Amino acid sequence: MKKLLSTVALGAALCLFAGAVVAEPLAQSYKAGRDFSYRNPNGVWTYGYGTTGVKSNFTSLGALIDKCGGAEELTDCFRVNDGLVGSNVTGKVQVVNAPSSSIVIPVGPLLLHPNASGQDVIVQFKAPQAGNYQIKGFYQILDNAPTSVAPKIFINARDVTKAAFGSTTDVVLSGASNPAEKKAGEKKSFSLTRTLAQGDRLQFGLNPNGDWRFDSTSFDVTITPVAN
16 A cells, blocks of 8 residues: 555656646747748748838848849848848858959858848847847948948837947947958947837848948847746
8 A cells, every 4th residue: 555655646746747847948049040041021030121110111021032143142032122131051151252342251140231222121020929038149241341331229119229239329330351361340249138028029120321332241149038
């Protein structure tokens, strides 16, 4: 009888233990470069262009274009004219020589380029559920003759760019890449933690900051749910 009771107690304890494990799944991280897909929208991600932070002025970049063309021919991309979001699909760092400049294209992060019309190219994340999110990433110049770019980070219509970069002034990148050494140019990292409601939009924009030419830029962000 004692043996039977011990067996029952052990079974109950194992059930409780198993239940506790199931009830605490690991938090899922979302990473823009890793999650790049041939679909748009792609789960929590949408690739588009317009004005960062203005919902009514966001347009999807449409269907994927294999071997993007132009100076970004070693990538697959979503593209409208010069505005694009792409990914290096070759598995190694590439240097592409365009007519007036050269571009270093790394593996992993996304490749961004703003539109000639002055519009931002935008990577949008939509929160899958309410909670706190840690947001860490970077922008980095890829062109060896950059005319400067301005990163933009918005939560819905709220501009959090300066807070994310820890800056009191407008954030601009202009330091050139070094194609001879296959090194990308100036890099600026951002980090913040924010509480988001389900469906809130995090938009990561790249603005041409005036001249749109030679504005190829590397971008990546990791977004991780964290405990309240």
